[in-house]
Amino acid sequence: MGTGTGIGRVRGLGSARSGAHHWWHQRVTAAANLLLMTWFVVSLLRLPSFDYQVVAQWLASPFVAVPMALLVISVFYHFRLGLQVFIEDYVHDEALKVAALILLNFYMIGGGALALFSILKVAVGGAAAG
Amino acid sequence: MLVSILHRATGTAMATGGVLILLWWLLSIASGPESYALFHSWVIGDAGASHPIANALARIVGIGLTWAFFQHLCSGLRHFVLDTGAGYELKTNKFWAVMTLVVSIAATVAIWASLLVRF
Numbered sequence: 473m474g475t476g477t478g479i480g481r482v483r484g485l486g487s488a489r490s491g492a493h494h495w496w497h498q499r500v501t502a503a504a505n506l507l508l509m510t511w512f513v514v515s516l517l518r519l520p521s522f523d524y525q526v527v528a529q530w531l532a533s534p535f536v537a538v539p540m541a542l543l544v545i546s547v548f549y550h551f552r553l554g555l556q557v558f559i560e561d562y563v564h565d566e567a568l569k570v571a572a573l574i575l576l577n578f579y580m581i582g583g584g585a586l587a588l589f590s591i592l593k594v595a596v597g598g599a600a601a602g
Numbered sequence: 603m604l605v606s607i608l609h610r611a612t613g614t615a616m617a618t619g620g621v622l623i624l625l626w627w628l629l630s631i632a633s634g635p636e637s638y639a640l641f642h643s644w645v646i647g648d649a650g651a652s653h654p655i656a657n658a659l660a661r662i663v664g665i666g667l668t669w670a671f672f673q674h675l676c677s678g679l680r681h682f683v684l685d686t687g688a689g690y691e692l693k694t695n696k697f698w699a700v701m702t703l704v705v706s707i708a709a710t711v712a713i714w715a716s717l718l719v720r721f
Contacts, residue, residue, distance in 0.1 A: 499685070502678050509671070517716065522646055524638045528631055551617035558614060583625055590632035 494553060501550035508543040528594055537595035544587045552580040605699040609677040612670035620667050648721070669710040676702035 515536065519526055530536055555576050563569040623645070630641035647657030680698050683689050689698060 499682070502682075506675065506678070509675070513713075517713070521721075522642065524631075524635045524642070527638070531631055548621075551613065551621065554610075554613045555617055558610060583621060587625055587628050590628040593632040 494556075498550065498553045501546045501553070504542070504546040505550055508539055508546055511539055512543055531591065531594045532597065534595070537591050540591050541588055544584055544591070548580050548584040548587075552576060605677055605680070605702055608673055609681075612674040612677075615670050616667060616674065619663065620670070623663075623667075665710065665714055668713055669706055672706035672709040673702060676705050 515530075519530060531540065556573060559569060559572045559576065563572050626641055626645075630637040643652050644656050645660045647653065647660070651657050680689075680702055683698070689695055
């Protein structure tokens, strides 16, 4: 973005220096969550039971594993954006705020990686044979 | 006012408690039948349950998270409408704020009634 005049630096960016991206991404992931979570709840309720064989076979299907992976990405990104605002609003000590935001990113990326790996492992047949 | 605070509270509850349970569930499926049996016995439980108190607590948490989900969903839909600049008249605004609570409670009751009838 412009490094020239003051108005050039500020235009469209606002105090967070990232414009409306945060706000917009929160809305886009909210819409994605609405679709994916509706699918998830309906799909879970249609299962005959929650026994291992049933659940593992369900998760191994491409039409479950793929929306499930997309759901994890969308939900995790959405809650990261939401909790970021939560931390920025309620944690006033600057050092503590930075630490909390870093911890939030670790939580999202670590948890998201574990979730995605688990889904892929079941989907490509690592665990479904049990 | 209440609905606005609830949007944050329910979002935070799902991002922490809900996400940790989801992670435990997915990891236990990926780790095989024994790990899943552990999750099943602590969280879901059934006849002759080995952890009846944990199962009862898990149901309370499950009902709470179900309500949090629907409350956050309804409140989020309300925000989509408010984002367009509509619905700020006092009566309209209050009506839809109350409706988020009515719908979220009704949906929670419906989901858990269907679960408890079946299992």
